[in-house]
Amino acid sequence: MPELPEVETFARILRLGGRDNPSLVGSKINGELLLWSRTLASPSYPEFHSHILGQTIQDIGRRGKFLLFTLSSDTLIIHLRMSGDLLVETESAPIGKHYRLVLNLQDGLRLAFNDPRKFGRVWLTADPDTVLGDLGPEPLDESFTAQVLYERLHSYRRQLKPLLLDQTFLAGLGNIYSDEALHMAKLHPSTLSHNLTPDQAERLWHNICTVLREGIRRNGASIDWVYRGGDFQNYFRVYRRTGQPCPVCGTPIQRLVIGQRSTHYCPTCQPFL
DNA sequence: CACGAGACCTGTTCGC
């Protein structure tokens, strides 16, 4: 479900409070309940149980699509994958049908990881790099420049769409934001990466940054039955708009499948050259 | 190296 802007929104709400949620920074973890064993990627459950007990949440952040909870001595890492959601609620609330992990906090609160499709994963580690080590650049970091993108594009000979989805190439883009960025940059999703000119790479870089900032400003996108208050879904230019007019030229948006993923684009604005 | 298929999962929507 979530991509960089949605995960960033989660991190901010959990860190700063808001939307009826208190900040979780400073909260102590008093216990946990694991309801689907595969949700815990590492370590083993007994080790997870004994290590997490009594640790305090010191900060909450994000790297790519990973949520990072800095604890007293370890880092709790959560990836929401397709259907994951996080809920802050009181301990007396009923355990939801799709809850996979529940952390009991101080003050009668708890953090619940709800995940119908069970793809989400949780890690507890003293060394976050063991989980995050292969991630590519952080797109909104100032060190990620148009020149860096150009060089990385030319170090592969791959179609742009699957390359942008590759988290070792760039961390945080998913199906929505890659389709939107390619449309804004007027690049066909099948274009081969090493064929981009410096000018086209600069355009792609600019629009990746722009669309991610727009997503964050709108608190992410909320589609299907998962609603978290973001409204970027109302501003999609191409994503899931097959047959509807391109906002730039009016041509019906087309859908094709690249790398097993739905891809939406405007055949007029994004011609395949 | 680049790509496609299959796996992991449940729920919703679409077409007949």
Added chain:
DNA sequence: TGCGAACAGGTCTCGT
């Protein structure tokens, strides 16, 4: 109404 197919914001592994 019912029922199977297609589809869903992600990522891993395997085979060619």
